[in-house]
Amino acid sequence: MIIRPREPSDLPALVAALREVHEADAYPVNWPDDPAAWLDPPKLLDARVAELDGEIVGQAGIGETEGLPAKVLAVVGDEPVAAVVRLFVAPSGRGHGAGRLLLDAAVAMAAGRGARAVLDVEAGGTAAIALYERAGWKRVHSGPGDWTTPSGETALLHHYVGPS
Template identity: 40%
Template sequence: MTDTNELTVRLRAEADLPRCVEALAGVQDADRYPVDRPADPAGWLTPHGMTDAWVVVAGADVVGHMALTPPGPALATTAGLPERSLLAVARLFVSPRARRRGVAALLLDRAIGPAQRAGRDRSWRSRRPRVPPSGCTSARAGATSAPPPPTGRPPTAGSPACGCTSPLRLP
């Protein structure tokens, strides 16, 4: 297994997308994240409105990915903050072979600077609200949970790899 010292975090380049798609396939096979395999994985990794995306690489392999996107009105309402003051974490995943190495924490740490420079609050959203936040990467990185929005719908089943509720506020 790759040592944390051998990991490199950098902005995602277009040339990284094929390796990101490979890593995503491994995550989907292991965790069912995303629950449904996207027909266009490269497009899925580039959500509408994406402001930035990062990868963690170990050698030539992409072992982690994260994007920042606009939060949308539901997250802003839940956070009690205007949309313009938030960015949302999207498409965050870590390859199964690189887990427990701090990859997600490296990605989350990398997102804080651009969010602050853009004048944004540091609030993040997880798509897997059914697992308590105590063991997830975001909680280990210092995030705390806020109550989910009152949608009247039960939470969607998701991967056990992470389990923070939405939204998260980093210290």
């Protein structure tokens, strides 16, 4: 398993991997109209990809944050933060530690910018939640998201703060 900086030429393979993840796990909950743009949001600061036997099987990024819940802010105080975003591993890449390696890479990317990593996850993402908690992340808040699921329900998000 290789974790390396993401390159623009990786996006087509990442879109294919994301499609696998969406079909297997409903992540993202709502399939984006433009998945390549979704993988490269305007506030993205940095990203890494996971490669297994030459195949791109996952990604983790960090991005700027805004509108963090008060309970998250109470934990981080004045400490700068960066959000872990677009973290996923395709079914074909699972079982090799890619998720943990990508999560650790995201924490390192944030730390390299002098920031603490935070993230939110949709409540149905049980495998992701288990990964975060095994890695020492602390859930500090749960509340409604600002988007709805395909069934029209407001998403429930769990907010986590990474290890310091």
